[in-house]
Amino acid sequence: MRVLVTGGAGYIGSVTTAQLLAAGFEVEILDDLSSGHRAALPPAALFHTGSLLEPATLDRVFARRFDAVVHFAAHSLVGESMTDPLKYYHNNVTGTLALIDRVAAGGADRFVFSSSAAVYGEPEISPVTEQAAVVPINPYGRTKLVMEWALADTARSAGFAAVALRYFNAAGAVGDLGEDHTPETHLIPRLLRSLLDPELTFAVFGDDYPTPDGTCIRDYIHVQDLAEAHLAALLWADAPGLTAINLGSGHGHSVSEVIAAATAATGRDIAPTTVPRRSGDPARLVASNELALQLLRWRxxxxxxxxLRDAWRWHRRHPHGHS
Ligand SMILES: NC(=O)c1ccc[n+]([C@@H]2O[C@H](COP(=O)([O-])OP(=O)(O)OC[C@H]3O[C@@H](n4cnc5c(N)ncnc54)[C@H](O)[C@@H]3O)[C@@H](O)[C@H]2O)c1
Known part of the structure; x- marks a missing residue:
């Protein structure tokens, strides 16, 4: 199978590319390196530098057809999406529409899309199933939902198979591929980096949530598990139309539990300060992963x-990230 991976120089895209190559797939990457890293590019994948927003780049990439497209490329900072929403609609929506257009015109038979738990907003029921209402509460989540709709409508009419994988919290590392975002907003890398760089602070946002220890509960999923789910989705996708599938562990961990796990993995004492809640942080966000098990046979x-062990190993080896 020949697969185009957009965003393959990024965190989840690079790990998934490595997984696809290991499984014997031929992989090409399209990335503009806006948040990705040249050092994360697996050498065995053909690399096209450029943006989804450039028609000439897409002409070049789609000069040959693919069996499948796996679409990671996006901006994904929730806070920035609130202060600069058009940047998100432009890159995420316009860029994805251009890609869908190429696939609909015969560029590929299958499309796997990186969606997000952000499409659910603040769900009232936990664990969250795919039937839960989709009510995103920030522009980032809304761009993901709009892209799911565009993909669903086009996949049905043009007759290609599409899967939207709604990730919960990706974390961990695989070999020399790890999490390196700027700014880093995710809990685990922020926590581990603060142990390596005394100038970085780490704070817990709120300890008065209606959870057993008062801190927010999230569903953390190892990036290698995510990569394996993409492989399963590529092999499974067949019928025209879109299927949305949650990717999570099915278990929630509070911020305090993550800190305890980080203490065990690093052997360091961690004494974070607690600051007030951030707006828009639901108390609990845990996936039901029953559909992934049923359809993809993935768990x-x-x-x-x-x-924590793998992430800590990566951060110690790469204290300045991929650079
Ligand atoms: N990390 C998470 O926990 C998480 C959770 C839910 C969903 N997601 C989604 O998964 C995907 C990958 O996330 P990540 O954490 O690996 O992000 P990342 O920023 O590390 O990777 C995104 C990649 O896309 C590239 N890119 C962005 N816009 C582009 C464009 N117009 N043309 C070409 N390349 C472009 C960037 O350079 C980068 O390499 C994103 O779509 C994100 O929204 C991530």
Whole structure:
């Protein structure tokens, strides 16, 4: 199978590319390096530098057809999406529409899309199933939902198979591929980096949530498990139209539990300060992963301790990230 991976120089895209190559797929990457890293590009994949927003780049990439497209490329900072929403609509929506257009015109048979738990907003029921109402509460989440709709309508009419994988919290590392965002907004890398760089602070946002220890509960999924789910989705996708599938562990961990797991993995004492809640942080966000098990025969294999162990190993080896 020949697969185009957009955003393959990014965190989840690079790990998934490595997984696809290991499984014997031929992989090409399209990335503009806006948040990705040249050092994360697996050498065995053909690299096209450029943006989804450039028609000439897409002409070049789609000069040959693909069996499948796996679409990671996006901006994904929730806070920035609130202060600069058009940047998100422009890159995420316009860029994705251009890609869907190429696939609909015969550029590929299958389309796997990186969606997000952000499409659910603040769900009232936990664990969250795919039937839960989709009510995103920020522009980032809304761009993901709009792209799901565009993909669903086009996949049905043009007759290609599409899967929207709604990730919960990706974390962990695989070999030399790890999490390196600027700014870093995710809990685990922020926590681990603060242990390596005394100038970085780490704070807990709120300890008065209606959870057993008062801190927010999230569903952390090892990036290698995510990569394996993409492989399963590529092999499964067949019927025209879009299927949306949650990717999570099915278990929630509070911020305090993550800190305890980080203490165990690093052997360091961690004494964070607590600051007020951030707006828009639901108390609990945990996936039901029953549909992924049923359709993809996929179940995560790695737990929170393994996530912290692998992430810590990567951050110690790469204290300045990929640069
Ligand atoms: N990290 C998470 O926990 C998480 C959770 C839910 C969903 N997601 C989604 O998964 C995807 C990957 O996330 P990530 O954490 O690996 O992000 P990332 O920023 O590390 O990777 C995104 C990649 O896309 C590239 N890119 C962005 N816009 C582009 C464009 N117009 N043309 C070409 N390349 C472009 C960037 O350079 C980067 O390499 C994103 O779509 C994100 O919204 C991530």
């Amino acid at each position: 995560p294999q790695r737990d929170l301790a393994e996530i």
